[in-house]
Amino acid sequence: MSTQAVEKISLAQEAWEKRPLIISGPCSAETEEQVIETAQRLAKTGKVNAIRAGIWKPRTRPGSFEGVGTKGLPWMQQARKITGLPVAVEVATAKQVEDALHFDVDILWIGARTTVNPFSVQEIADALKGVKVPVLIKNPINPDLELWIGAAERVAKAGIDQIGLIHRGFSNYGNTEYRNAPMWHLAIEMKRRNPGMMMINDPSHICGRRDILQDVAQKAIDLDFDGLIVETHIDPDNAWSDAKQQITPEVFGEMLDRIVWRKEDI
Numbered sequence: 001m002s003t004q005a006v007e008k009i010s011l012a013q014e015a016w017e018k019r020p021l022i023i024s025g026p027c028s029a030e031t032e033e034q035v036i037e038t039a040q041r042l043a044k045t046g047k048v049n050a051i052r053a054g055i056w057k058p059r060t061r062p063g064s065f066e067g068v069g070t071k072g073l074p075w076m077q078q079a080r081k082i083t084g085l086p087v088a089v090e091v092a093t094a095k096q097v098e099d100a101l102h103f104d105v106d107i108l109w110i111g112a113r114t115t116v117n118p119f120s121v122q123e124i125a126d127a128l129k130g131v132k133v134p135v136l137i138k139n140p141i142n143p144d145l146e147l148w149i150g151a152a153e154r155v156a157k158a159g160i161d162q163i164g165l166i167h168r169g170f171s172n173y174g175n176t177e178y179r180n181a182p183m184w185h186l187a188i189e190m191k192r193r194n195p196g197m198m199m200i201n202d203p204s205h206i207c208g209r210r211d212i213l214q215d216v217a218q219k220a221i222d223l224d225f226d227g228l229i230v231e232t233h234i235d236p237d238n239a240w241s242d243a244k245q246q247i248t249p250e251v252f253g254e255m256l257d258r259i260v261w262r263k264e265d266i
């Protein structure tokens, strides 16, 4: 194995073992400057273990910003180099897996709109055969635990041994307090059925708005989640996607300071 490959695995490995595992970054990579400045400001908080950004964005309606695509991967590579933090990207196809790995992405995640589709998950799993990379799997948009478990099984069968779960809430129709209902009992049941598999919480996509992020994050920690993935942006109001739920890296740092952690995390 090349020195580069070994270094890549150890960066991801180190982050993977951190508790709480804190992943943060913009919903979408927009420009090189935005990705790098976000990453630098997150690194400065000293509390973030990995940087996230969406490169390919699965949007509900056509016409919304669908991500910068592959040209954003070198920006992530650069952010990784500058901060020394591993980077995480969402993948939805085999080609995206190949491209992400080619540009040194350390952690992959499967989005909620992909977890619902066994063909897509299988395609990703096939592309992961023979690869050593941690994979996080978001819950499906609908409250179906079997689909979530099935996705984890497909990835595990491909030989991936670092699999984590992301609870991002479940889609519901109409105006409710949450963008995606947390249905905490389902996350708890998922943990019960997959002992030993880490689960982090995604307050951003549960809340869909800034003012309740803190409460949801605290609830997740109280429920013994292994960490958080939270969207941050250098100019949240002008973000190209999910503007209402994003906060600045500094506000996120303060949010983390206010969380009452479990004793073993301090």
Ligand code: PEP
Pocket: 027, 054, 058, 110, 111, 112, 113, 138, 168, 205
């Ligand atoms: C995201 O993390 O930006 C995203 C698209 O989330 P989800 O798959 O949970 O909707």
Ligand code: MN
Pocket: 027, 028, 205, 231, 241, 242
């Ligand atoms: Mn988002």
